Amino acid sequence: GAVVSQHPSRVICKSGTSVKIECRSLDFQATTMFWYRQFPKQSLMLMATSNEGSKATYEQGVEKDKFLINHASLTLSTLTVTSAHPEDSSFYICSVQPGQGDEKLFFGSGTQLSVL
């Protein structure tokens, strides 16, 4: 199966700082990546769709200026949580569609963000 690498796996930061999370597709090119957030004991909530070479599409209620997404290449998308606050503490997960004709998504291992 396709390999999706997500880093870091865990990060602890102070309130007010920014945190960058990377999502890499290791063995294929991905024009589209998805970013999800998951709070404890809850399901995954889609935050945004990351499109290579264009602006991300954000879901309703997700602040685009707070959660900056950059998809500058076909193998890398980054999510930056700017001016993080304790309520941003969550499990962030990226997913990738390998390409046309492959109908399933592959997910990264997730990043646990804890904001103190």
Next chain:
Amino acid sequence: DAKTTQPPSMDCAEGRAANLPCNHSTISGNEYVYWYRQIHSQGPQYIIHGLKNNETNEMASLIITEDRKSSTLILPHATLRDTAVYYCIVSFQGGSEKLVFGKGTKLTVNP
């Protein structure tokens, strides 16, 4: 909102078959049924998907009713490592279209 309904939790004995049901009564004709699972503190893992016909792979079998309003994921010989939250999702293509996750079923496989 998720278009599927699943029981919140199920238990299964190790070595026995685990049958996880899913209702998707509003599914449209060209929507697929996808199953993913999420082991604690990890990203979801694709299991199987289908449109109309029953499907089987190395992980599981998917049984879709003739009216397509419900389906069952079958893990033929559950192991302790199959303990996870299982998500049933309907989607037009599953890749190009974003996946909307419901609450899933927490399957606990007991020794």
